[in-house]
Amino acid sequence: MDVIRLPRRVSIIGSVAVVGKKEFEGPIGADFDLHDDTEMFGMDTWEKAESEMQRRALSLAIGKAKIDATSLDAIFAGDLMNQCTGSAYGLKDFSVPYFGLYGACSTFAESLMLSSLMIGAGYFTTCASVTSSHFCTAERQFRFPLEYGGQRTPTSQRTATAAGAAILSAENAGKVTITEVLPGRIVDKGITDVNNMGAAMAPAAVDTLSRYFHATGTNPDGFDLIVTGDLGIEGHGILCDLLLSEGIDVRPVCNDCGLMLYSAESQDMHAGGSGCGCSASVIAGHVIKRMEKGELRNVLYLATGALMSPGSLFQGLSIPGIAHLVHLSV
């Protein structure tokens, strides 16, 4: 399977991040378009708040792109909640053809990939990619009741309260383009520690990234930034080490959305951020804006997902990982 080069220009004409309190207080908080310190976004449950974050992110992105919602040809969206209800309820009132995705924390890259491929093929002119996660919905669903106040292990990552939306178009309006994509394969190296998902996902990132470099004949030096999402401090180290053993040194240009979202010094987030909304907000809210300003020109975005469920872990299964790659250029 080779890297797919898009046959026509696909650009990002509007990108937005909507976040919670901790994300706004982080080192790139000023880049985000909207935040709510209560993390409720006017709703009466966390789950409805997560849907509302997606709705607002897409509404704002449509405004930024200076288009009408009716000119959207399709939405590609997903989230971590059971049956992906964050997306379905958040986006249902746009009345736009809808493709539901599940790629765990890799969903934003999967949605950018499919949006850009469909536009590249000429099927659609304008598509939206939207994903989200919410710390409270994820804790309730995957871990413990918040009231329990459970201790977290040092390798655990914090699910970001964040949503990202990007509008992609064949029109010549956006500075940032998607030029290539490489879909990931599922890789399962037998990790069973749900508090160390970086370790479970890093081998998938290695698989995709080394396939990319081999197929394109490029190396890390050619990029301003290679940004994974979300391996955290554990997985990031494993990725760098494993690639180094293959003779690829990504360390000078490699960062991770889970590490960029929170301050390691002033915010106690253990191994970093995670969740579909983590890399979605860092890419849509921060990286794309830096590219539009000309601060970055050539970026590999590699979103990783851990494809287990609480049920599969209770039954003794290990954690399969996946990593989808999107090449962003100015």
Place this chain on the structure above:
Amino acid sequence: MDVIRLPRRVSIIGSVAVVGKKEFEGPIGADFDLHDDTEMFGMDTWEKAESEMQRRALSLAIGKAKIDATSLDAIFAGDLMNQCTGSAYGLKDFSVPYFGLYGACSTFAESLMLSSLMIGAGYFTTCASVTSSHFCTAERQFRFPLEYGGQRTPTSQRTATAAGAAILSAENAGKVTITEVLPGRIVDKGITDVNNMGAAMAPAAVDTLSRYFHATGTNPDGFDLIVTGDLGIEGHGILCDLLLSEGIDVRPVCNDCGLMLYSAESQDMHAGGSGCGCSASVIAGHVIKRMEKGELRNVLYLATGALMSPGSLFQGLSIPGIAHLVHLSV
């Protein structure tokens, strides 16, 4: 949003259905490729059994298509289990680029649609579409422990124990082709009764089908079969009535996978079958085979999904529906 006509020939070169006991005993049971009366498929949990059904369905489809698994360019797959683990664990060992989808019971049409669009665009040559559901995993997750022996209401549908897989290719080998697709929009008419999902999904089917007829200038007479999946007896009646009020009479050619899978006379299945595996097995195991034999030539397959979760219903939300359309021709 218009109907998308595929720019090059995309044919189905292998299709397989793997089912449980009740599905094998139903009126089209003889068409299915593999069944297991224990519904365990050699595994020690229902969830692992569902993954195993996907693995076997894809393995058999690869064999029928006379290809090597390594020649698959991508898999598009999904299921009903939380975090779509039926697909991730069932398909991880194929080591093929993987796109995870969530469209509830519409997932098989969503996967056929994306597979055929990617092949039609020339990005891929050969793709697989795979989905599944399992009565016992669905009851455990969505309803009651099986041991409880709860009574079901007459409008409720039975989640099929079934998996379907189809191999799609740009090579000229298959008789059955996908010629057109129309992605669905989310439609929510305020239905909150989880035991009447046919009623929740029927308006989405009406939306997609009437858009299709208007865009193409066709009418139901032009088709040998218009097959929904899975509205059941309630939703099927609502679909026919609503379309009739728009002046479209689908009754002479319209059937529903949920009604085809079980016998209304000899099997007590209330409103019919449902679940991602229901329409997947009826289409991959039965309809495509009838088309290959020349018994059907021109079929509209319209898979419907109910995009709620138990959690969203507990919070008082209604059930959003979606319906994706795939036009199959000989």
